[in-house]
Amino acid sequence: MQNTRNKEVYDAVVVGSGAGGGTAVQVLIEKGMRVALLEAGPMLDVNREFKEHEWPHQYNHRGAEEGGAAYFGKGKPFGFFSTTSGGWQLEGEPYTVGEGSQFQWFRSRILGGRTNHYGRMSFRFAEYDFKPYDKDGLGTNWPISYQDIAPYYDKAEDFIGVCGSKENVASCPDGKFHEPPPPKVHEALIKKACDKLGIICIPNRRAVITKPLNGRPACHYCGQCGRGCKTASNYSSSQVQVFPAMKTGRLKVIDLAMVREVLTDGNGKATGILYVDKRTRTEQTIQAKVVILAASACESTRILLNSKSKEFPNGLGNGSGLLGRYLMDTVGFGLSGYVPALEGMPRYDTDGAGGAHLFMPWWLWQKHNTLDFPRGYHIEIGGGYSMPGIGSYHGAARRFGYGAEMKKQIRQSYGASISFAGRGEMIPNIHSYCELDPTVVDSWGIPVLRFHFKWTDYEWKQARHMEKTFADIITTMGGRVSGLSAAQREADGISIPGTIIHEVGGARMGTSAKNSVLNGYCQTHDVKNLFVVDGAGFVSNPDKNPTLTINALAWRACDYINDEMRRGNV
Amino acid sequence: MSDFIPVSTIDRRSVIRGLALGLTSLGVMDFAAAQHVHTETNAEKAAGPYKVKAFQPGEYKTIQRLTEIIVPKDEVSVSALTAGAPEFIDTLSSQNPKLADIFHGGLAWLDAEMRKRYKVAFANATSAQQTAMLDLLVEAGRTEAARKSEELLYQKSAVYKEFGAYTVKRSGDLGPGIEFFDWVRKMTVDAFYTSPAGIKDIGYVGNGAYSRYVVPQAALDYAMKRSPFA
Numbered sequence A: 001m002q003n004t005r006n007k008e009v010y011d012a013v014v015v016g017s018g019a020g021g022g023t024a025v026q027v028l029i030e031k032g033m034r035v036a037l038l039e040a041g042p043m044l045d046v047n048r049e050f051k052e053h054e055w056p057h058q059y060n061h062r063g064a065e066e067g068g069a070a071y072f073g074k075g076k077p078f079g080f081f082s083t084t085s086g087g088w089q090l091e092g093e094p095y096t097v098g099e100g101s102q103f104q105w106f107r108s109r110i111l112g113g114r115t116n117h118y119g120r121m122s123f124r125f126a127e128y129d130f131k132p133y134d135k136d137g138l139g140t141n142w143p144i145s146y147q148d149i150a151p152y153y154d155k156a157e158d159f160i161g162v163c164g165s166k167e168n169v170a171s172c173p174d175g176k177f178h179e180p181p182p183p184k185v186h187e188a189l190i191k192k193a194c195d196k197l198g199i200i201c202i203p204n205r206r207a208v209i210t211k212p213l214n215g216r217p218a219c220h221y222c223g224q225c226g227r228g229c230k231t232a233s234n235y236s237s238s239q240v241q242v243f244p245a246m247k248t249g250r251l252k253v254i255d256l257a258m259v260r261e262v263l264t265d266g267n268g269k270a271t272g273i274l275y276v277d278k279r280t281r282t283e284q285t286i287q288a289k290v291v292i293l294a295a296s297a298c299e300s301t302r303i304l305l306n307s308k309s310k311e312f313p314n315g316l317g318n319g320s321g322l323l324g325r326y327l328m329d330t331v332g333f334g335l336s337g338y339v340p341a342l343e344g345m346p347r348y349d350t351d352g353a354g355g356a357h358l359f360m361p362w363w364l365w366q367k368h369n370t371l372d373f374p375r376g377y378h379i380e381i382g383g384g385y386s387m388p389g390i391g392s393y394h395g396a397a398r399r400f401g402y403g404a405e406m407k408k409q410i411r412q413s414y415g416a417s418i419s420f421a422g423r424g425e426m427i428p429n430i431h432s433y434c435e436l437d438p439t440v441v442d443s444w445g446i447p448v449l450r451f452h453f454k455w456t457d458y459e460w461k462q463a464r465h466m467e468k469t470f471a472d473i474i475t476t477m478g479g480r481v482s483g484l485s486a487a488q489r490e491a492d493g494i495s496i497p498g499t500i501i502h503e504v505g506g507a508r509m510g511t512s513a514k515n516s517v518l519n520g521y522c523q524t525h526d527v528k529n530l531f532v533v534d535g536a537g538f539v540s541n542p543d544k545n546p547t548l549t550i551n552a553l554a555w556r557a558c559d560y561i562n563d564e565m566r567r568g569n570v
Numbered sequence B: 001m002s003d004f005i006p007v008s009t010i011d012r013r014s015v016i017r018g019l020a021l022g023l024t025s026l027g028v029m030d031f032a033a034a035q036h037v038h039t040e041t042n043a044e045k046a047a048g049p050y051k052v053k054a055f056q057p058g059e060y061k062t063i064q065r066l067t068e069i070i071v072p073k074d075e076v077s078v079s080a081l082t083a084g085a086p087e088f089i090d091t092l093s094s095q096n097p098k099l100a101d102i103f104h105g106g107l108a109w110l111d112a113e114m115r116k117r118y119k120v121a122f123a124n125a126t127s128a129q130q131t132a133m134l135d136l137l138v139e140a141g142r143t144e145a146a147r148k149s150e151e152l153l154y155q156k157s158a159v160y161k162e163f164g165a166y167t168v169k170r171s172g173d174l175g176p177g178i179e180f181f182d183w184v185r186k187m188t189v190d191a192f193y194t195s196p197a198g199i200k201d202i203g204y205v206g207n208g209a210y211s212r213y214v215v216p217q218a219a220l221d222y223a224m225k226r227s228p229f230a
Helices: A019-030 A066-072 A132-136 A146-160 A185-197 A237-246 A297-306 A394-400 A404-413 A457-476 A486-492 A547-566 B012-019 B031-047 B057-070 B085-095 B097-118 B127-154 B175-193 B196-202 B217-226
Strands: A003-015 A035-038 A251-254 A257-264 A270-277 A282-293 A331-338 A377-383 A417-424 A433-441 A447-452 A480-482 A530-532
Touching: A003 A019, A003 A270, A019 A035, A019 A237, A019 A547, A035 A282, A066 B085, A066 B097, A066 B175, A146 A547, A185 A377, A185 A457, A185 B217, A237 A251, A257 A282, A257 A297, A282 A297, A282 A547, A297 A433, A297 A447, A331 A457, A377 A457, A394 A404, A394 B175, A404 B196, A417 A457, A457 A480, B057 B085, B057 B097, B057 B127, B057 B175, B085 B097, B085 B175, B097 B127, B097 B175, B127 B175, B175 B196
Parallel strands: A003 A035, A003 A282, A035 A251, A282 A530
Antiparallel strands: A257 A270, A270 A282, A331 A417, A331 A480, A377 A417, A433 A447
């Protein structure tokens, strides 16, 4: 291996190009800095990667992939047409899981990372979400408050574009919204049921624009956000932040760069990044005045753990010994039902803006004394006439046998099923963490992560509340619950940790170097010119999907970096 | 629905292209290149009658008949046979020996079972014999599913440690047939409902491009009237 030194000293090097990295690049470039961006995957080729508007019948495999890979569980994680470049397992880049634990780690390897395909739910944390310990004595408070981050929620929403409506619901603060699309029929019924049950049901908030924004045309309602949006009418860091930044000539994007560690000078300062160029399998370095990690919560944690030196024998930013600790995912539980009222309805296009047009924010935030679990969850809705694809009617085929009767039944039941997915807050616990595996390295020679994870009673009880609530909504609509058996509940009664892909924590923020890795500006306590602007810094994992908060925190961190550089502090 | 830009009357891609003008100036998109993959995948279809790649003529005849029975022609649409299900199964099997073996083995099992019962291979049997056999497999499949769920339910219960405690009995020797018929059904419905005929049958009207999203009042009224909220 050779160690080729790149002579230029950048103002900043950013590792990872997802929500955090994309925002960092956008903000720093706007401030006139020269920035290097390292991405572990290839450059994004929108035309090759995004399969928007294609039909399954345009492929001989219809979406089952070469040799029917999808039938053998070897297709792409969310189907052939989705734009995920990555998955739960990556060739040559393993991770391990400790005995007695379950954890699945989703990694994207492409410019833009998971923002190319994510659900784009964009909820602000509530005021109380930043002070969870004050509310119920569990977990830890954030070192920042809602007031600190609110101006950055404004900036992020203004820039990426979020549709929604002002509702004045304390559990899910209002933002700066584009007009939301109207509810679909099944959603209108669900709202009626929710009204009856006292559950708040309001227009969804997603990073989809319904009027033009910065040269991006408005959504054209094909509902295929997950395939990647060729018109960039939804937010992806690749199209909305990185591509425009490249046009300035001040951004150097280095793809297929697998970062091994942060380099330091022996005097408590970071000097750059050591990475493996995947094309040549050679070690490379890049120098910068500021190092910004945004490789995803666990990948950034891994880089810090691997950045060992005489000065920092336990990894960088690990003075507290808490690096890797308090790893969290979202509590997930889903239930579906069949609604006869929807049978035989005149067909219409339910694709819409992608995802649901309504959702239910947590509605019991003032009634925790009546519940047997702390914290809350929001509810996401599924249903409608989706594009037929591989697997759409396997269940129906089994249920109805075969022949003319099956064909009739499939026609009749099309669009009459709805589903609910609960997305809840877990309490960080000492059993959930990642560390370096003592014996395993990846194909690039970099020690890999070993995960440990446990749900506690708090999460299980919350999932049971979800189950009862979803069943109540379905039956209130006159529907039939596709319920879980007792044994299934034991196996499927709560999501497998990691699978909601909201893994955050590992390098949490806090008030001092003793209780945390980062301060409120995403800056490591130990190294002043080292920042972590992805989900690693999260102190808690409220029921709001993390991306918008990552955008806002990264933006705030970069404003701070700019100020501190001008003051000569960084 | 008058607020929709009907995609059937305007070429969808030109709509998207229009919407995308802002971005094209950034050099991010090139729709001509996106067309490439379509042309490529459709090339084979234009090349004349389908050539079977993975199966013997006898095997393929049985596959054809099975797909026709699973999704038959009715007053609404054509059969899965007409919609290209056999070609779909053959193409994927030709790319994957594991999948091909599932079909080779399953077809051979089916013929052997038919000879045992009716002294004739599946493809040459009467319709009544064919459906009698498949009905057996469907029924046996349901029994096995019930048994599996019972196993799951009681696997931790002391009462059900004994094999004999299960209330649902095994379905006899039809196991390989259940598995095989499950494969044929899965792939047949996949091929049918992803085909233009299947999409029309089921009434999927999406994959469009509109300037505004509108929910038709007629649909809303229909469901509301049938719901408890009427």
